[in-house]
């Protein structure tokens with residue numbers, strides 16, 4: 087009998103757990119990640135060259151992660167492909183069975199002449215994670231304004247401190263670990279601003295407080311961060327946010343204001359603070375390009391669009407599983423549980439194994455936690471109130487709000503896809519990864535449609551549809567794929 | 580103050596002082612340590628921005644994880660390298676990029692046109708005005 091070949095894309099908490107349980111189920115696993123080291127965003131590892139003696143000092147659950155990493159990467163049936171980006175998933179011809187082919191490039195990020203490979207898996211686990219969602223505000227394009235994850239990644243991944251007068255703003259519990267990482271690294275943190283008022287946050291959690299208690303790891307972690315902020319006298323303010331960044335060539339000041347529960351600005355509540363860095367996060371956007379390329383259906387939830395999965399983490403495409411933040415935002419423990427379930431089933435494990443009962447229960451708790459999180463930290467509907475006509479919406483093309491308003495209210499601008507062409511919003515190098523959901527939301531509102539509602543029979547523009555998931559150079563595209571490796575099944579394509 | 584690297588001696592992770600490396604940025608030498616990303620080297624050297632957007636506005640790191648493409652620069656002749664994702668290598672020749680439009684509508688880049696054509700990066704962007712949209716329509 088030939089061994090089942092599972093390809094796992096992404097080696098964060100979800101992907102690593104998926105690889106482990108696919109191996110336990112008896113499959114051969116190819117685990118790949120664009121990064122040099124596994125761990126994903128949560129267990130982002132320091133570069134090997136740093137020779138850190140105590141890397142675990144920056145992490146929760148480090149010992150367990152190290153054990154898992156060694157077990158998976160050292161497994162005889164596991165092929166670990168580091169620095170390997172999936173640049174495309176190629177669907178089989180309509181009507182033909184089979185899984186998408188996985189096209190990869192291995193080598194330094196955005197390098198040249200990176201060897202190309204094509205993998206033909208029997209089952210696929212998608213675990214590419216998410217990135218910060220940042221809502222635009224005047225001045226957010228100034229250098230020194232960062233997505234909160236950037237500050238976290240630089241502190242945890244390279245030991246770089248972004249500033250000494252740092253203000254954190256936005257919404258969601260993720261602001262807390264970022265503040266903790268900055269404090270640990272020696273940065274000065276002025277304050278952490280949660281845009282939602284205490285009432286919204288409390289109501290979100292209070293309805294089913296046990297759902298927080300059922301993520302004991304997460305609850306303890308959050309309690310620890312809160313205690314740290316108190317100890318270091320960093321104020322945590324609710325119902326206030328940054329509505330403008332100012333500076334000459336880089337951020338020098340932030341204007342904060344009190345918000346009503348719908349995030350409309352309370353006039354007269356503005357305060358100007360001197361900062362040398364500003365970190366913002368309004369939640370997370372899942373990396374949907376690979377699931378969409380595979381043909382996976384999406385699910386719209388109050389927190390945004392995610393990959394739709396069934397009780398087995400199976401997507402709408404046979405043989406394609408999804409795990410982690412692309413199915414919902416619930417943190418690392420939930421991502422791990424989803425990965426464990428997806429990997430086991432992708433690897434051909436028995437779906438009736440008694441041990442799966444606990445995994446499924448934990449997964450369901452993770453999902454409930456995601457729903458609570460979304461309810462406790464919603465994005466208030468009145469946020470566009472802080473935009474001005476000249477506020478940049480699409481960072482790449484510098485399309486401003488005024489232009490978007492004009493395009494959307496003109497007849498032809500009724501659908502996001504048309505607005506995109508008329509304004510160039512979303513057509514820059516990031517391919518709408520940053521502004522896509524925002525442009526779709528603003529356009530829909532301005533033209534009087536509910537978000538995602540097709541106008542005049544046009545299909546909805548999918549802000550995440552990117553046939554090329556990661557940049558590839560013409561020279562690389564023209565070269566032939568690298569020869570097969572002994573333990574990785576490759577297609578002849 | 581500007582961004583800075585935590586001193587090895589004060590670092591709770593007990594990291595080694597680090598092997599020094601040197602890159603050039605638009606001809607000027609900039610030093611860093613092995614393991615840093617190019618963005619990390621530039622930030623620690625006090626540069627918070629290096630790219631110029633169409634309007635002339637300065638840009639540097641925004642997302643820090645390879646999503647926003649704000650931080651792109653040219654490395655050893657290859658354009659559009661994400662500085663936050665690329666490890667710095669000793670001797671890297673880095674040039675900054677600009678999207679400022681010049682009179683004839685061309686995009687002025689600080690590297691030569693020939694290099695741009697050579698290392699052209701394929702993204703859906705190049706098909707944006709027609710075929711991307713077709714793709715966006717299908718089965719959404």
Ligand SMILES: Cc1cc2nc3c(=O)[nH]c(=O)nc-3n(C[C@H](O)[C@H](O)[C@H](O)COP(=O)(O)OP(=O)(O)OC[C@H]3O[C@@H](n4cnc5c(N)ncnc54)[C@H](O)[C@@H]3O)c2cc1C
Nearest residue numbers: 096098099100120126127128171172214215235410411418
């Ligand atoms: C910058 C950042 C920092 C974060 N820090 C924390 C934190 O400190 N604490 C916390 O509780 N939560 C943090 N989070 C939230 C975090 O995303 C989750 O808690 C957890 O890491 C999710 O696990 P995951 O496995 O779903 O995804 P991730 O951990 O994001 O892992 C996904 C992996 O897939 C890889 N990948 C994606 N696309 C491709 C591709 N096309 N080809 C190859 N590889 C690919 C990525 O390189 C990445 O390593 C952070 C999020 C971000 C964006």
Ligand code: FES
Nearest residue numbers: 641643647648663
């Ligand atoms: S900072 Fe966003 S891609 Fe580098």
